[in-house]
Amino acid sequence: MLLVTRSQVRAILDWEDVIQATKRGLVAEVAKSAIVTAEVRYARGGLHLKSAALDEDQVLTVKANLRPDGGNVSGLLLVYDLEKGTLAAAVDSGLFTAMRTAAIATLAAQTLCRRSGIRLAVLGYGKVGQTTLERVCSSMDVADARIWTRRDLSEDEVPAKTTSGVPVRTVNDVAGAVADADLVITCTPSREPIVGPADLKESAVIVAMGADSYGKRELGEGILNRAFLVGDVPSECVRVGEFAYLGPANSSAILPLGKVLAGEAPLQHEGACVVFDSVGSSLVDAAVASALLRAVESSGAGTPVDLQL
Numbered sequence: 001m002l003l004v005t006r007s008q009v010r011a012i013l014d015w016e017d018v019i020q021a022t023k024r025g026l027v028a029e030v031a032k033s034a035i036v037t038a039e040v041r042y043a044r045g046g047l048h049l050k051s052a053a054l055d056e057d058q059v060l061t062v063k064a065n066l067r068p069d070g071g072n073v074s075g076l077l078l079v080y081d082l083e084k085g086t087l088a089a090a091v092d093s094g095l096f097t098a099m100r101t102a103a104i105a106t107l108a109a110q111t112l113c114r115r116s117g118i119r120l121a122v123l124g125y126g127k128v129g130q131t132t133l134e135r136v137c138s139s140m141d142v143a144d145a146r147i148w149t150r151r152d153l154s155e156d157e158v159p160a161k162t163t164s165g166v167p168v169r170t171v172n173d174v175a176g177a178v179a180d181a182d183l184v185i186t187c188t189p190s191r192e193p194i195v196g197p198a199d200l201k202e203s204a205v206i207v208a209m210g211a212d213s214y215g216k217r218e219l220g221e222g223i224l225n226r227a228f229l230v231g232d233v234p235s236e237c238v239r240v241g242e243f244a245y246l247g248p249a250n251s252s253a254i255l256p257l258g259k260v261l262a263g264e265a266p267l268q269h270e271g272a273c274v275v276f277d278s279v280g281s282s283l284v285d286a287a288v289a290s291a292l293l294r295a296v297e298s299s300g301a302g303t304p305v306d307l308q309l
Helices: 006-012 015-031 093-112 127-139 174-178 234-240 242-246 257-261 282-299
Strands: 002-004 035-042 045-054 059-068 074-081 086-092 118-123 142-148 168-170 183-186 191-195 205-208 217-219 228-231 274-277
Touching: 002 282, 006 086, 006 093, 006 282, 015 093, 015 257, 015 282, 035 282, 045 282, 059 093, 059 282, 074 093, 074 282, 086 093, 086 282, 093 127, 093 183, 093 205, 093 257, 093 274, 093 282, 118 127, 118 174, 127 142, 127 183, 142 174, 174 191, 183 191, 205 217, 217 242, 228 242, 228 257, 234 242, 242 274
Parallel strands: 002 086, 118 142, 118 183, 142 168, 183 205, 191 217, 205 274, 228 274
Antiparallel strands: 035 045, 045 059, 059 074, 074 086
8 A cells, every 4th residue: 555645645646637537527426336425523523424436447435534614624535446456545635635626616617607808706715715716717718816715814825916827816805706706616614604696796607615514505595596506416415515505406406517527418507697516526536536546656656555564
């Protein structure tokens, strides 16, 4: 077995490989391979458990992430080689999860917001918010970006421009950040709505990444009722995601993003508000882990550990 640290993940995992693996995982999600998800709650947070087998790659992953309310993610991703029938790697899952989450957000934005001169708002500026801001701006026609977060940001934390040259500024209130925004990406740990329907442009595309467990919520009453709905894992979105607040509606009303990416479902939302809800796909974990294993093998990264000694 190889032990792969956070710094090694950062050094060897190529973003384009992450994007392509994420796309494959979301398309595989539609076919519903072997998947298990669960959450164990404790007083100030939860332990997220996700596992999936990706048959085409002969990979099975088990991820356990400790997620304190409002805190940083820490955990472990176990990667099994199904062809060899062995445990191939144990990977620090903090940065890994942030990268795959940002990749899901980026793919959703690219797919659902096909416009030019996009005005972007990012709510939340942790690892996911920072990575998503950079990647969306480098892969889409973004005119300007605004950032809102509950914590005070120093001048050094927010660049005047992204690496692709998009102007960035911080905004003190949510309404000011999302006003006239074409694309709104929410990635906060909020447990109460932070965005109201009156704050949003009627044709806004909202990529909601924060509500990924029981009790979390970022979007206010009335937003979902008027929107075209897309999700990464619809059956989970209506259980623990933003779409849990749909009321009597169920997953049949939600278009899986994987179907759109596979060309199996046309988008028919011109001029309408669109909400994409992500709870995180364990099949994406498996696909990205497969890409990581290839990078580990080609780079010689990872520390061999024999657990049977």
